[in-house]
Amino acid sequence: MERKEYSGIVEKGSLHRIKSLMKAANAGGEYTIGFLGGSITQGSLATTPEGCYAYLVYEWWKKKFPSAVFSFVNAGIGGTTSLYGSARAWKDLLMYQPDFVVIDFTVNDDANELFQESFEGVISQLYKAKKSPALVVLNNVCYDTGVNAQEYHNKVASYYQIPCVSMKESLYAQILDGNLVRSSITQDNLHPNDFGHGLVAEQIINLLEEAYKGLQEEEIEESVSKQSLTNNRFEHAKLYQIQNCMPLLDGFQVDTREKTGMLDLYKNGWIGKKEGDTITFQVEASSISIQYLKSVVKPRPVAEAIIDGDKEHPIRLDANFEETWGDCLYLETVINQEKKKSHELVIRIIEAHKDDKGPFYLVSIITD
Numbered sequence: 123m124e125r126k127e128y129s130g131i132v133e134k135g136s137l138h139r140i141k142s143l144m145k146a147a148n149a150g151g152e153y154t155i156g157f158l159g160g161s162i163t164q165g166s167l168a169t170t171p172e173g174c175y176a177y178l179v180y181e182w183w184k185k186k187f188p189s190a191v192f193s194f195v196n197a198g199i200g201g202t203t204s205l206y207g208s209a210r211a212w213k214d215l216l217m218y219q220p221d222f223v224v225i226d227f228t229v230n231d232d233a234n235e236l237f238q239e240s241f242e243g244v245i246s247q248l249y250k251a252k253k254s255p256a257l258v259v260l261n262n263v264c265y266d267t268g269v270n271a272q273e274y275h276n277k278v279a280s281y282y283q284i285p286c287v288s289m290k291e292s293l294y295a296q297i298l299d300g301n302l303v304r305s306s307i308t309q310d311n312l313h314p315n316d317f318g319h320g321l322v323a324e325q326i327i328n329l330l331e332e333a334y335k336g337l338q339e340e341e342i343e344e345s346v347s348k349q350s351l352t353n354n355r356f357e358h359a360k361l362y363q364i365q366n367c368m369p370l371l372d373g374f375q376v377d378t379r380e381k382t383g384m385l386d387l388y389k390n391g392w393i394g395k396k397e398g399d400t401i402t403f404q405v406e407a408s409s410i411s412i413q414y415l416k417s418v419v420k421p422r423p424v425a426e427a428i429i430d431g432d433k434e435h436p437i438r439l440d441a442n443f444e445e446t447w448g449d450c451l452y453l454e455t456v457i458n459q460e461k462k463k464s465h466e467l468v469i470r471i472i473e474a475h476k477d478d479k480g481p482f483y484l485v486s487i488i489t490d
Contacts, residue, residue: 128301130292130325132261133276136283136344137333139256143221144337147187155180156195156255158207158215158244159226162262162322163198164385167313171196175314178323179224182330195220197384201450203230205411208243209361209488214384219253224326226260229312231271235352236458238274242281243356249282249346258326261288265304266311268294281351283344287325293318310447353460355409355490362403362487363390373399373471374484387451387485388415394423394471394482403467407489410457410467415483416443416450423482424473427456430466439469441482451485462490 147153157163157176165174172178180194197214199206204227215223225244231237248257259279261272272288279286296302304311307318314322350357364376374394381389392401412427422441429437437456443449457465471482 128292128296129328130287130289131285131329131332132272132288132291133259133280133284133286135279135285136341137285137336138341138343139254140222140285140330140333141337141341143256144187144334147183147190150189152191152193153183153221154193154195154218155183156197156215156218156220156223157226158197158211158223159260160198160202160230161200162229162313163196163224163226164200165196165198165319166200167309167315168319169316173316173319175319175322175326176224178320179326182323182327183222186334193218198226199385199387199451201230203227203240203453204237204244205240205356205359205455206413206451206453206488208240208247208356209359211244211247216247216251219251220255221253222256223248224258224260226262228261228270228272228275229264231275233269233271233274235274236455237271238278239352239354240356240359241275242278242350242352242354243359245278245282245284246350246354246357249284257282257284258329259284259286260322260326261286261290262322263288263290263294264312265294265297265308278351282346285329287329289322289325292325293321358490360489362405362489363485364392365390367403367487370402372401374401388483391486392484394425394469394484395474395478397471397474399471401469401484403487404464405467405487405489406462406464407457408459408462409455409490410465411453411455411488412439412469413451413453413485413488414439414441415485416441416452417480418443418446418449419479421475421478422480423471423475423478425469425482426472427454428468428470429456439482453488
């Protein structure tokens with residue numbers, strides 16, 4: 123019986139940028155290999171940073187092109203979506219001028235048009251970057267349900283002619299067919315263990331090896347319409363923290379601690395502790411999202427958001443996290459409209475406790 127092949131390459135796109143990078147690397151030079159995504163990209167459940175799929179792909183570049191020098195940038199942050207990714211792409215990745223980037227938000231984004239648009243915000247920024255980096259979209263998957271957002275993400279990738287590699291069509295398909303034991307690659311049905319990270323890397327490397335084998339075959343340069351696939355409001359997404367924003371404070375305090383790195387997440391924001399503590403923003407946007415700490419260390423205060431004085435429809439912001447896997451950099455979209463307008467956003471602490479284990483921590487406000 124012929125052995126079934128499980129190829130993760132679901133969208134081949136244009137290999138022009140990848141091949142151009144490979145040809146340059148064959149001749150030497152210095153290059154940066156980057157990754158942008160969530161907890162799987164960050165390396166969750168890998169026993170060492172070097173066991174993460176991202177580092178394994180970086181290692182492939184080093185071994186394949188010994189005449190070149192490669193740097194590694196891992197901009198994975200657990201529990202985050204492409205909406206946050208669009209607002210942080212510059213400071214966490216693009217400022218390093220990467221030559222190759224893998225983008226992974228398919229299990230953190232919901233499968234809907236909002237996240238398709240925010241994903242295009244990420245893709246368009248990377249695609250139009252000055253160095254024209256070679257891009258690959260990675261589709262991770264929930265290994266118990268097969269759920270991810272690849273239907274929406276890959277339409278964006280296809281529009282920009284970017285190759286896509288899917289774990290749903292490769293590893294998950296093997297699990298369904300009984301050729302791979304789920305527990306051998308993941309303990310929580312989402313994050314790969316060391317073996318699983320190796321398999322994810324292998325699927326990306328298969329795409330790179332295919333490009334390398336056809337290196338001398340002429341590849342037509344991708345041609346993308348100047349018009350976006352979506353409204354693409356998040357191509358220039360704005361992230362407001364204490365460095366670039368001065369909201370009106372009434373009880374809330376500025377966090378004056380110095381941030382030490384990308385993963386020092388709960389810094390540069392605002393702190394509310396008591397009932398009645400209030401912070402007020404004036405912003406012009408069609409989309410507004412509130413980013414705050416949801417903590418497993420409870421109890422914590424509860425806040426509410428009031429948009430444009432509409433006290434009849436407050437939005438509850440509960441800092442108590444009901445999951446058990448750890449603290450969450452939570453993002454709540456409170457406005458999503460077609461046109462930009464001026465808005466007043468008031469966040470007020472409505473519930474505090476004598477035994478609170480920490481404050482209500484407002485990390486940022488993100489707008490289009």
